[in-house]
Amino acid sequence: MARRYAILDVFTNRLLAGNPLAVVLDGEGLSDERMQAIAKEFNLSETVFVLPPENPAHSAKVRIFTPAYELPFAGHPTVGTAILLAHERFGAVRDEQDAVVVLEEKIGSVRCGVVLKDGAAGFAEFDVPRLSRPATPIGDVEAIAAALGLSPSEIGFENHRPSSFEAGVPFGFVPVANLDALSRVQLDMSVWKEAFGDHNHNDAYVYCRQTTAHDSAFSARMFAPSMGIAEDPATGAAAAAFAGVVEHFDGLTDGTHFVRIEQGFDMGRPSLIDLEIDMDNGKLHAVRIGGQAVILARGELYI
Structure with a gap:
């Protein structure tokens, strides 16, 4: 089957800067081994797989893989995925659109506030789920x-x-x-x-x-x-x-x-x-x- 994915540049407002991120939007049905192999194929710092949320009030369940193994939490995948899911929800934006995206990560639920603006990079801020x-x-x-x-x-x-x-x-x-x-x-x-x-x-x-x-x-x-x-x-x-x-x-x-x-x-x-x-x-x-x-x-x- 065909599974949609996107590549984002994160922690930047311009293309070909920041940290590249792959997000597989249709991750349901993939085994752990398949996810790890796909992450190794993309060979970026992290690849995110989006799954249906366990809590229907949340936006998505996500799993995050480096080329070597899975992570319980990571920052640029959280920011990039939240912005991408907001774009998926609202499509083309006129002026400005605010959104709340809740991601179920292995560390726990992560709440993200997102701002989309016409003609500008998206912005996301999330509450760190565990204090340093x-x-x-x-x-x-x-x-x-x-x-x-x-x-x-x-x-x-x-x-x-x-x-x-x-x-x-x-x-x-x-x-x-x-x-x-x-x-x-x-x-x-x-x-x-x-x-x-x-x-x-x-x-x-x-x-x-x-x-x-x-x-x-x-x-x-x-x-x-x-x-x-x-x-x-x-x-x-x-x-x-x-x-x-x-x-x-x-x-x-x-x-x-x-x-x-x-x-x-x-x-x-x-x-x-x-x-x-x-x-x-x-x-x-x-x-x-x-x-x-x-x-x-x-x-x-x-x-």
Whole structure:
């Protein structure tokens, strides 16, 4: 049978930038093995399969696969799928159309607010389903520096030091001195497990305070070789976990804080991720991830 799919560029307002995403709109009836094989065929950071929701009040059930395995939650698939399903619901939009899309992911139900505008990229913001919390510790500075091809003196800035947090998917967070150090990262897989752990989610999110865009707060690169992702142009799940890093090291006051993260610039796929952090009584209260997406292509799979 023919199954419709779309390719979107996510966390960008223009084509051929941001993070590419494949969404198979007719995923019902596909086995786990078929979904994994299709994701490997697309060979993008993630491929989403849309299924009928278990709760009829929700928009869809979705399953998210990297080329190597399934994820319980991911950010750019959530943003891109929400925008695509809003387009499917409303078709061509005149002026502006708001929508609420609820996606059933393995981590739980994720509520997304979507804004479609005529002649503009769609925008989606979702409530992060699990607040950031510390994850399994990563290696020492010497091992981390060796794995990234940097000197130990380039690891860290201000009071920021390597840490690990997760909001559904764990990441090792590595602060580096500046954009120059960020641009020179070269992976050494011979010491990768020593630096980031011997497990499927030994992913490294490398960041600095220096930015390219004037309104960004951080620049970042994300490497996930165990997922089959040499480098990711934009990583919403990492941004969700990064809320814990910002809260821990920057000592956020109560209220709402807006943090824009730029990623993918070194890959020629510039991406902008909006991170909103609500603090209450000195603790994380709520986190939201937002970004734009554009539809690049549509087609059919004959599977």
